[in-house]
Amino acid sequence: MSTSIETLRNIGIIAHIDAGKTTVTERMLYLSGAKHRVGRVDHGTTDTDDDPEEQERGITIFSACVKYNWNEFNVNLLDTPGHVDFTAEVERCLRVLDGAVVVFSAREGVEAQSETVWRQADRYHVPRIVFINKMDREGANFESVFNDIEPRLGGRPVAIEIPVGEGPTHVNDPFRGVIDLVELKLLQFDPETEGKEVTETDIPDDLMDDALLWREQLIEAVCEIDEEALGYVMEDQDVPIDVIRRALRQGCIERTLQPVLCGSALHGIGVQPLMTAVGHYLPSPLDRPPVEGVLPKKPEKTVSRGPSDDEPFSALVFKILPAKTGDNYWIRIYSGSLKQNSRVFCPNRDKKENIAQLWQIHASKKDRDGQTEVLGAGDICCVIGPRFAITGDTLCDGKEQVELPSIQFADTVISMAIEPENTGDRKKLEETLDMLRRQDPTFRAVENEELGQTLISGMGELHLEVIQHRLTRDFGLNVKFYKPRVNYRETIGGTADVVGQCNRQIGATQMFARLSVRVEPLPDASAKTIVFDRLPPECPLQGDVRHAAIQELRDRAEGGGALAGFPLSGLRIEAYDAEIHEEGSDETAFRIAAGDAFDRALETAGPVLLEPVMKVEVTTPDDYMGELVGDLQQRRAIIAATETRGAMTVITAHAPLKEMFGYSGAVRSLSQGRAGSSMEPLGYQAAPKEDAEQFRY
Numbered sequence: 036m037s038t039s040i041e042t043l044r045n046i047g048i049i050a051h052i053d054a055g056k057t058t059v060t061e062r063m064l065y066l067s068g069a070k071h072r073v074g075r076v077d078h079g080t081t082d083t084d085d086d087p088e089e090q091e092r093g094i095t096i097f098s099a100c101v102k103y104n105w106n107e108f109n110v111n112l113l114d115t116p117g118h119v120d121f122t123a124e125v126e127r128c129l130r131v132l133d134g135a136v137v138v139f140s141a142r143e144g145v146e147a148q149s150e151t152v153w154r155q156a157d158r159y160h161v162p163r164i165v166f167i168n169k170m171d172r173e174g175a176n177f178e179s180v181f182n183d184i185e186p187r188l189g190g191r192p193v194a195i196e197i198p199v200g201e202g203p204t205h206v207n208d209p210f211r212g213v214i215d216l217v218e219l220k221l222l223q224f225d226p227e228t229e230g231k232e233v234t235e236t237d238i239p240d241d242l243m244d245d246a247l248l249w250r251e252q253l254i255e256a257v258c259e260i261d262e263e264a265l266g267y268v269m270e271d272q273d274v275p276i277d278v279i280r281r282a283l284r285q286g287c288i289e290r291t292l293q294p295v296l297c298g299s300a301l302h303g304i305g306v307q308p309l310m311t312a313v314g315h316y317l318p319s320p321l322d323r324p325p326v327e328g329v330l331p332k333k334p335e336k337t338v339s340r341g342p343s344d345d346e347p348f349s350a351l352v353f354k355i356l357p358a359k360t361g362d363n364y365w366i367r368i369y370s371g372s373l374k375q376n377s378r379v380f381c382p383n384r385d386k387k388e389n390i391a392q393l394w395q396i397h398a399s400k401k402d403r404d405g406q407t408e409v410l411g412a413g414d415i416c417c418v419i420g421p422r423f424a425i426t427g428d429t430l431c432d433g434k435e436q437v438e439l440p441s442i443q444f445a446d447t448v449i450s451m452a453i454e455p456e457n458t459g460d461r462k463k464l465e466e467t468l469d470m471l472r473r474q475d476p477t478f479r480a481v482e483n484e485e486l487g488q489t490l491i492s493g494m495g496e497l498h499l500e501v502i503q504h505r506l507t508r509d510f511g512l513n514v515k516f517y518k519p520r521v522n523y524r525e526t527i528g529g530t531a532d533v534v535g536q537c538n539r540q541i542g543a544t545q546m547f548a549r550l551s552v553r554v555e556p557l558p559d560a561s562a563k564t565i566v567f568d569r570l571p572p573e574c575p576l577q578g579d580v581r582h583a584a585i586q587e588l589r590d591r592a593e594g595g596g597a598l599a600g601f602p603l604s605g606l607r608i609e610a611y612d613a614e615i616h617e618e619g620s621d622e623t624a625f626r627i628a629a630g631d632a633f634d635r636a637l638e639t640a641g642p643v644l645l646e647p648v649m650k651v652e653v654t655t656p657d658d659y660m661g662e663l664v665g666d667l668q669q670r671r672a673i674i675a676a677t678e679t680r681g682a683m684t685v686i687t688a689h690a691p692l693k694e695m696f697g698y699s700g701a702v703r704s705l706s707q708g709r710a711g712s713s714m715e716p717l718g719y720q721a722a723p724k725e726d727a728e729q730f731r732y
């Protein structure tokens with residue numbers, strides 16, 4: 036196997052739930068020879084979804100990494116979950132990947148979660164190619180999905196293939212192959228060999244006109260990028276295949292276009308060209324701009340010896356799989372090389388770390404490809420030995436310290452109190468929760484010693500359900516679970532101008548401070564609270580004392596609100612005037628005055644309870660529209676839009692999460708299993724008065 040970095044591809048497959056990511060992955064493993072049998076999601080026999088929870092539910096929950104070789108290319112492929120409760124898995128994978136294959140279902144099209152993952156890929160500047168899957172399904176419509184990509188996602192799709200026929204075998208013109216628009220050939224895939232045998236022939240006359248129309252669009256896109264290609268067109272000559280490929284590769288890597296392919300992963304149609312396209316158009320680690328770090332962090336501190344090479348070593352931890360024999364740290368190496376039995380430095384924790392073992396990653400913790408002595412820049416691998424680093428941390432050479440940009444995870448929206456059934460289990464529960472926290476950066480667990488309970492929080496009902504199963508089933512813990520509740524926040528209802536003061540006799544000193552503070556709500560209630568120092572230049576409050584006053588306001592803003600101590604958001608706080616005395620106006624006095632101002636401001640402006648709101652998308656046949664809309668309205672939802680997408684109607688609504696518990700089950704029963712739904716956090720809104728009342732005392 037060639038180990039050249041030019042032929043390495045670190046890619047991910049991202050999509051809405053059920054679009055077919057795992058099926059595409061399985062097919063790639065089978066076709067590349069990395070696996071001799073095709074695993075089926077519906078039979079629970081895939082390589083990547085190997086967790087019992089995943090097999091039972093038929094969905095991906097944890098990202099998994101597989102390796103395969105195709106032509107001259109070595110591919111590290113991460114299969115990521117589609118369900119919104121597990122977007123953190125997608126987030127961390129996109130942070131370390133060089134390219135992505137975005138899978139859409141030809142029937143369902145651009146769905147809610149496709150928008151989310153597309154935005155995530157934008158955020159991490161990840162080049163992508165598109166695969167329109169499930170072309171064999173009833174209602175499949177290549178053109179309609181293709182046409183949606185630009186208006187809905189802001190993409191620039193360029194078809195490099197079109198389907199021959201659409202839909203299942205019993206329809207008039209069923210899906211039976213693809214036309215390669217770059218080589219202008221018809222590709223057909225032998226069902227007997229599950230798509231392993233591909234026949235390449237000339238395009239029949241009756242399909243040629245359509246193929247040439249699409250090819251014209253492809254050449255237009257290529258000419259926008261490549262002058263040589265434009266030259267050929269101006270002289271009325273055919274653009275050579277290698278020039279088309281070069282231009283598409285450049286456009287894809289620069290993210291000005293996305294090559295689009297299609298097929299049916301379940302039947303092995305169109306997957307081989309997709310694998311070839313991954314090699315041709317997605318970047319190698321060398322094509323990606325270097326990730327900017329903060330360099331150097333603490334030059335005076337060194338560790339004994341980092342792994343030596345011409346270039347200093349740096350890597351990012353993107354996933355941790357706790358194991359009894361030592362946690363498995365999944366890392367992406369950005370520069371230099373890493374050796375087994377070496378020492379590195381984690382600047383985020385200010386700790387030295389051991390690299391005891393170095394492994395190439397295969398699908399899961401139990402099944403890794405092989406231990407290795409040294410790995411270099413561009414590789415994704417697994418190390419055993421570190422103890423302090425967490426997901427998003429940098430590991431680097433001790434001498435030239437770099438801190439790579441970390442990974443941002445969304446806030447949790449739902450919580451549940453839990454407690455051990457007997458005290459004997461308390462310690463084991465604590466250890467298990469700690470382990471789950473290390474593994475899952477979007478899971479929180481906070482102990483309440485007074486109540487003897489722990490509040491666990493996550494990204495949604497399914498997320499907490501999975502955690503619940505893991506505690507009881509995987510770890511055999513006897514735990515009592517209370518009802519889940521949403522994570523509230525607090526803000527203020529209006530503006531307020533107040534003066535906070537400190538006027539106290541402490542010992543022989545008369546302490547004095549006065550601070551004028553103004554608060555006002557921000558237009559977006561979920562925005563982070565901001566604190567401004569607007570004290571005029573001539574203000575007598577200066578230096579450390581002034582800093583202490585502002586810091587007190589910041590600390591209080593970070594703490595909880597006036598109603599029930601929920602996190603505060605969506606307010607702007609500014610200090611604009613201060614009074615001091617010659618004596619007794621020290622840091623303590625101003626901290627007290629700032630705290631007093633803060634309390635008064637919140638009370639005067641009126642505390643408001645905020646509840647999380649979700650963006651809900653329901654895809655349904657027309658017949659169930661009325662009932663589904665009625666049900667949503669009963670849940671205090673606002674219907675934002677309804678539109679037709681293929682054979683289905685899509686309802687978009689904004690609904691408070693509190694009313695949406697058990698919603699996916701309700702949708703299934705209201706539609707006899709024919710409608711589907713997905714939700715993602717949208718923001719926060721004022722909760723109903725009755726809800727706020729329960730927190731007043």
Ligand SMILES: Nc1nc2c(ncn2[C@@H]2O[C@H](COP(=O)(O)OP(=O)(O)OP(=O)(O)O)[C@@H](O)[C@H]2O)c(=O)[nH]1
Binds near residue numbers: 169
């Ligand atoms: N007809 C048809 N069904 C497909 C195709 N690809 C996948 N499926 C089916 O669609 C369902 C979902 O496929 P998965 O591969 O699990 O989809 P996924 O995107 O990995 O789903 P999550 O991991 O849950 O997000 C399964 O029942 C597959 O058998 C296809 O090309 N044609």
